[in-house]
Each structure stands twice: as structure tokens, then as C-alpha cells.
Amino acid sequence: MKMNTPDRIPALSLAAFAAAACLALSMPARADENGVSFWLPGQIGTFAAVQNDPGWSWSFSAYHGKASSESVKRNRKGAVSASLQSTPNDLLFVSPTYTFATPVAGAQLAVSMTGYYGRAEAYASQSTTTVRGRTRSQSSDDVHDGFGDLYPMATMKWNRGNHNYLAYATMGVPVGAYDPNRNANLGLNHWSYDGGGGYTYLNEKTGTEFSAVLGLTFNQKNPDTDYKNGNDAHLDVSLSQFLNEDFHIGLVGYAYHQLENDSAPGLGKKDYKARVAGLGPQLGYFFKVGQQKWYANLKAYDEFDAHNRTSGWNAWLTLFVPI
Known part of the structure; x- marks a missing residue:
């Protein structure tokens, strides 16, 4: 099968988008302060380790997502239930x-x-039910528009025929x-540092591609x-x-796993x-625009575990523009 040669296929590593695409939501039992991590799972995808053409390029990525959680705690005085829902959030990343x-x-x-730049919306509610069946509820709704943190990134890519290798380092500037x-x-209001490596198998004859990127995040x-x-x-x-x-x-x-507990006063x-x-x-x-080939990618994730x-769930629409 004839297809684009590796140096024409963009590696869509859009730098560490971090937790901006998630919400900073003040709810209990949420690790990564309010459930928000620096690394946004799924941000590096297809052709991750494939080399680009030398020179300038731009990546534009629109993000849309929705997430929620519920928890119930019971004691001798009754039960406390809390729910959190983030309405669809629309964010635009430019790299x-x-x-x-x-x-x-x-x-x-x-x-x-x-x-x-984008919008974050959060709706949180909590209700307390006594042993006598009386219920007291409270809720809060918050909407925030604005600019997010900055994420510089450096990558190094090696090519050995169908095998491509990646090393990267990035950080979050609050x-x-x-x-x-x-x-x-x-x-996020704190500095973060992230580094790791990746691999892409790209066979031009069969048209098969496989990419995997593994990394570690260190937070301040x-x-x-x-x-x-x-x-x-x-x-x-x-x-x-x-x-x-x-x-x-x-x-x-994607798979995301926190390796150690958070630490904070009174957290224990x-x-x-x-x-x-x-x-x-x-x-x-x-698709061709002038003398250049642009690339568009649409992907979506359903979360579990x-x-x-x-x-x-969340969805990404990315446009890669070489200059």
C-alpha cells in the first residue's frame, strides 16, 4: 500500500496539556488536588515518535469533555451523599x-x-440525611473563562526503518x-515536570501504525x-x-495511575x-493545502476503572499545519 512517507506524517505530541482539560473541582475523595492531574491522559496519540519535516509547524486542538462522580458516606447520624458533574467543557490548545x-x-x-483558552464549568451538590429521614441539601455552580498554564516541551526522535523512538521532557508553568x-x-497554580519515552511502529507497505508513550510526572x-x-x-x-x-x-x-499519596495539612x-x-x-x-499536506485527527475516549x-468521556479534534 502506498502511503505518506514518515517525514510527512506529523507526530501529534501537542506538549503537556496537563489538567486544564479537566476541572479543578472542590470535592472530597479526589486525589490529585480536586481530581486534577498535570498530565491529561490521551494527549499524545498517533505517530507519536515519527519525525516531522524541519521548520515551523502549528497544532490546533479542540477539546470537549464531560465527567462526573458520586460518593456516599454513612455514620451513626445518617448519610452524606455528594455528587459532582462537569458540564461539557470547550478548550482550544495552540502549539x-x-x-x-x-x-x-x-x-x-x-x-x-x-x-x-477555554471555559470550565462545575456543578457540585451535597445532601445530608439523618436517621429520622430528614434531608438537607446544598449545591454550588461555577463557570470560569480564561487562559490556562503554559507548557514548553522538547522531543528527540530516532528513526530505524519501520521503528521510531521518542524521548521527551515537558513542564507546567503556572x-x-x-x-x-x-x-x-x-x-493548576503549581509547577510540574514530566518526562518519558515512546515508540511507533509504522509499516508503509501494510499501512499499519502502532504507538505507545510512557511517562512520569513530578509535582511541586x-x-x-x-x-x-x-x-x-x-x-x-x-x-x-x-x-x-x-x-x-x-x-x-490510555491508562493513568498515581504512584504515591497526595500530601497536605490534615490529609494524613x-x-x-x-x-x-x-x-x-x-x-x-x-489533505493538501497549496504545496503542503495538512493532517486532521478525530479521537474520543470513554473512561472506566x-x-x-x-x-x-472526552473528544479531541486536532489540526496539524506545517509551514
Whole structure:
């Protein structure tokens, strides 16, 4: 099967979007301070380790998601139930990238900076039922529009025929809209550092692609709340098949697992480790604009196996534009 050569296929590593696409929601039993982690699972997908053409390129990614959780605690005085629902959130990520033509240690070096703008909405409710059946309820609704944090990223990619290898490093710069008194925030208000590696198998003859990226996140303390997220591990995977030279379909998935408990005043040694997994379909299409080939990718995830974290679904529409 004839298809695009590897140097024409973009690696859609949009830099660490981090927790901006999730909500900073003030609810109990949510690890990663209010259920929000630096790494946004699924952010690196198809062709993750495949080299780009040297020079400038842009990635634009629209995110839409919905998540919720419920919990019930019982004691001698009755029961307390809490529910949290995040209405669909619309975020736009913009990532300019420069790819160097001169190899470094035999690899292709690229640097990028990702920023975003969007809206976060949160609805939280809590009801208390006494042993006599009396119920008291309270709720809060919060909407926040603004800019989020910034995420510089550096990648190195090696190509060995059908085998492609990736090493990356990124960090979160806490400059986004944040208020410790709000339920919905677009920034994390703490520094984070993340690094890892990946692999892509790309066979041009059969049109088969497989990508996997594994990384670790290290978090610093939120100075306004004295809360520190535990370090975590994350795995993003992609499997796709080209149906012709320009169009492919497949599956995407992710797994996120917190490795250590969060720490904060009064938190103690409770099990505050978050985890979640997601799986869903994807499709991608190359199309020519002038003398360049642009690339569009649509993917969606349905989440499961969530613990100490909200879960739901999310979808991405990404456009890669070479210059």
C-alpha cells in the first residue's frame, strides 16, 4: 500500500496539556488536588515518535469533555451523599513547534510551547440525611473563562526503518487563571515536570501504525493551599490502519495511575491515589493545502476503572499545519 512517507506524517505530541482539560473541582475523595492531574491522559496519540519535516509547524486542538462522580458516606447520624458533574467543557490548545534540521545525538530535535483558552464549568451538590429521614441539601455552580498554564516541551526522535523512538521532557508553568476559592479553574497554580519515552511502529507497505508513550510526572506544592499531588505514571497508546494513502482508522487508549499519596495539612495517610483508563475510536486524514499536506485527527475516549477521580468521556479534534 502506498502511503505518506514518515517525514510527512506529523507526530501529534501537542506538549503537556496537563489538567486544564479537566476541572479543578472542590470535592472530597479526589486525589490529585480536586481530581486534577498535570498530565491529561490521551494527549499524545498517533505517530507519536515519527519525525516531522524541519521548520515551523502549528497544532490546533479542540477539546470537549464531560465527567462526573458520586460518593456516599454513612455514620451513626445518617448519610452524606455528594455528587459532582462537569458540564461539557470547550478548550482550544495552540502549539507552535520548531523542528531542527541538524541532528542531535543522531535524533531529530524539536521544541514547542502550548497554551490554551477555554471555559470550565462545575456543578457540585451535597445532601445530608439523618436517621429520622430528614434531608438537607446544598449545591454550588461555577463557570470560569480564561487562559490556562503554559507548557514548553522538547522531543528527540530516532528513526530505524519501520521503528521510531521518542524521548521527551515537558513542564507546567503556572500562569493560568486560578482562584483557590473557586470550584472551576483553568490553571493548576503549581509547577510540574514530566518526562518519558515512546515508540511507533509504522509499516508503509501494510499501512499499519502502532504507538505507545510512557511517562512520569513530578509535582511541586500549590503555595496557596499547601497541597502536593503525588507523582504518577501514564501510558498513551494508538493502533491504526491506513485504508488508502491519506485516510486511516483505528483505536486509542490510555491508562493513568498515581504512584504515591497526595500530601497536605490534615490529609494524613489516607489512600489518595487516583487512577483511570480510557478507550475509543480514532480516524485521521491527510489533505493538501497549496504545496503542503495538512493532517486532521478525530479521537474520543470513554473512561472506566476510575478511582479517586471523576470519569466520563472526552473528544479531541486536532489540526496539524506545517509551514
